[in-house]
Amino acid sequence: MKSLSVLIADDEEDIRTLLQLWLKADGHRIVCVGNATEAAKVMGRVQFDLIITDILMPDGDGLQLIGDFKAGQPEVRIVAMSGGGRYMERDNCLKIARGFGAHAAVMKPFDRQQLMDAVAQALAPAEKT
Numbered sequence: 001m002k003s004l005s006v007l008i009a010d011d012e013e014d015i016r017t018l019l020q021l022w023l024k025a026d027g028h029r030i031v032c033v034g035n036a037t038e039a040a041k042v043m044g045r046v047q048f049d050l051i052i053t054d055i056l057m058p059d060g061d062g063l064q065l066i067g068d069f070k071a072g073q074p075e076v077r078i079v080a081m082s083g084g085g086r087y088m089e090r091d092n093c094l095k096i097a098r099g100f101g102a103h104a105a106v107m108k109p110f111d112r113q114q115l116m117d118a119v120a121q122a123l124a125p126a127e128k129t
Helices: 013-024 036-043 062-072 090-100 112-123
Strands: 005-009 029-033 050-054 077-082 104-107
Touching: 005 013, 005 036, 013 029, 013 112, 029 036, 036 050, 036 062, 050 062, 050 112, 062 077, 062 090, 077 090, 077 112, 104 112
Parallel strands: 005 029, 005 050, 050 077, 077 104
Antiparallel strands: none
């Protein structure tokens, strides 16, 4: 796999750190942000190949972030991740994220292989119908 420019958006620092370690080990360039508002600021300055975003974050959610990137950087590939929340089951979060345009999804907690499988799925060419 070629080196990718990756944005990781998650309000949990431990998740951002872990994903950064896993992806840097494969030679990717990583930018980490703690919420969708920070991600929107970065979007105007950096072109990304891949976005990995949590769906439920306190300062702007991942669904809005997906929409912003689909409009501003339409070629970007998106992996949504969620552990659910107080009012929504995690698998429902991920179904909604796919409806908003995420190319792959992974449920928290996940391991490195599950993340890498989701990344590969997101980067796979779209099937022709």
